[in-house]
Amino acid sequence: MTISINRRTFSIGASALALAAAGFSPARAQQAFFRIGTGGTSGTYYPVGGLIANAISATGPAGVEGLVASATSSNGSVANISAIQSGTSESGFTQSDVAYWAHSGTGLYEGKPKVDDLRLIATLYPETIHLVARADAGIKSVADLKGKRVSLDEPGSGTIVDARLVLGAYGLTEKDVKAEYLKPGPAGERLQDGAMDAYFFVGGYPTGAIVELASTNNITLVPITGPEADKLLSEQKFFSTDTVPADTYKNIGETKTISVAAQWVTSAKQTDDLIYKIVKSLYSDDSQKALQAGHAKGKLITLQNAVTSAGIPFHPGAEKFYKEAGVLK
Numbered sequence: 001m002t003i004s005i006n007r008r009t010f011s012i013g014a015s016a017l018a019l020a021a022a023g024f025s026p027a028r029a030q031q032a033f034f035r036i037g038t039g040g041t042s043g044t045y046y047p048v049g050g051l052i053a054n055a056i057s058a059t060g061p062a063g064v065e066g067l068v069a070s071a072t073s074s075n076g077s078v079a080n081i082s083a084i085q086s087g088t089s090e091s092g093f094t095q096s097d098v099a100y101w102a103h104s105g106t107g108l109y110e111g112k113p114k115v116d117d118l119r120l121i122a123t124l125y126p127e128t129i130h131l132v133a134r135a136d137a138g139i140k141s142v143a144d145l146k147g148k149r150v151s152l153d154e155p156g157s158g159t160i161v162d163a164r165l166v167l168g169a170y171g172l173t174e175k176d177v178k179a180e181y182l183k184p185g186p187a188g189e190r191l192q193d194g195a196m197d198a199y200f201f202v203g204g205y206p207t208g209a210i211v212e213l214a215s216t217n218n219i220t221l222v223p224i225t226g227p228e229a230d231k232l233l234s235e236q237k238f239f240s241t242d243t244v245p246a247d248t249y250k251n252i253g254e255t256k257t258i259s260v261a262a263q264w265v266t267s268a269k270q271t272d273d274l275i276y277k278i279v280k281s282l283y284s285d286d287s288q289k290a291l292q293a294g295h296a297k298g299k300l301i302t303l304q305n306a307v308t309s310a311g312i313p314f315h316p317g318a319e320k321f322y323k324e325a326g327v328l329k
Helices: 008-019 043-055 075-084 096-104 158-169 184-192 206-215 227-235 272-282 283-295 294-299 314-323
Strands: 034-039 067-072 091-095 118-134 149-151 178-180 200-204 219-221 240-244 254-266
Touching: 008 043, 034 043, 034 075, 034 272, 043 091, 043 254, 043 283, 043 294, 067 272, 075 091, 075 096, 075 158, 091 096, 091 118, 091 158, 091 227, 096 118, 096 158, 096 254, 118 158, 118 184, 118 240, 118 272, 118 294, 118 314, 158 200, 158 227, 158 254, 178 254, 184 200, 184 206, 206 219, 227 254, 272 283, 272 314, 283 294
Parallel strands: 034 067, 034 091, 149 178, 149 200
Antiparallel strands: 091 254, 118 200, 118 219, 118 254, 240 254
């Protein structure tokens, strides 16, 4: 008999084994499984989700007793909210704009039922809108994408929503480009092969897929600036100005762009006690050290940033902790 274990479920199994090895048993602590929907494995959500899952699990540096947390790959923001709604995931990462639209029934969720019970655990870090292009594709601004082969990311991702907004700000639609719908990994491969001119990716920098691409290929980041971007910023309040520092990616200079916030959300159905313990664990000194050491964006997952850009209600368990910590009134 052959037994196979895929990448998505490995972290759950490993955590469970570690929990048993640490001496936890049903007699001592009732296990609670807590999945964190992330994004594609080549993006930023997935590794950050893994760090958080490890930190808050019972085997983490200051974990919650009995908790087995795991990061699972997904199509991103919209897919994670759907999984929370359906009960196939206890929590997930999402862009702040997508969370707001879902909870209010506006924007992307116009005409759809509101996700009334969507609740915020924490704002994590800024998510930068990357517009990656081949250096020889002649793309100096968003307007130059007209007629080009451009990946907008997969349906169900937050990136595709923002890509459409950015195109619209510059007077373009999907019909004005040769649109494809790929994750950044496959999109980068097509760029490398000369079969793609540019692709959008929304995520914290540096992101592994672009680091790898820039190390062996002549690429550029296209700025999202000018009166078109200014108008977009004024109309969509969840966007902020952002700058990718020079040499974040090999041979690419400082690039002005825009960003949204990465948020960790859950359902109001999750108990106050569990979410309180999870948040307390996340912002413990030991967990903070692990996050800072594990990923560049881990340095931004701080108690002060946790309560920013809150376009939806906090989960009561999270709210209780933030008030006790003095960062929320």
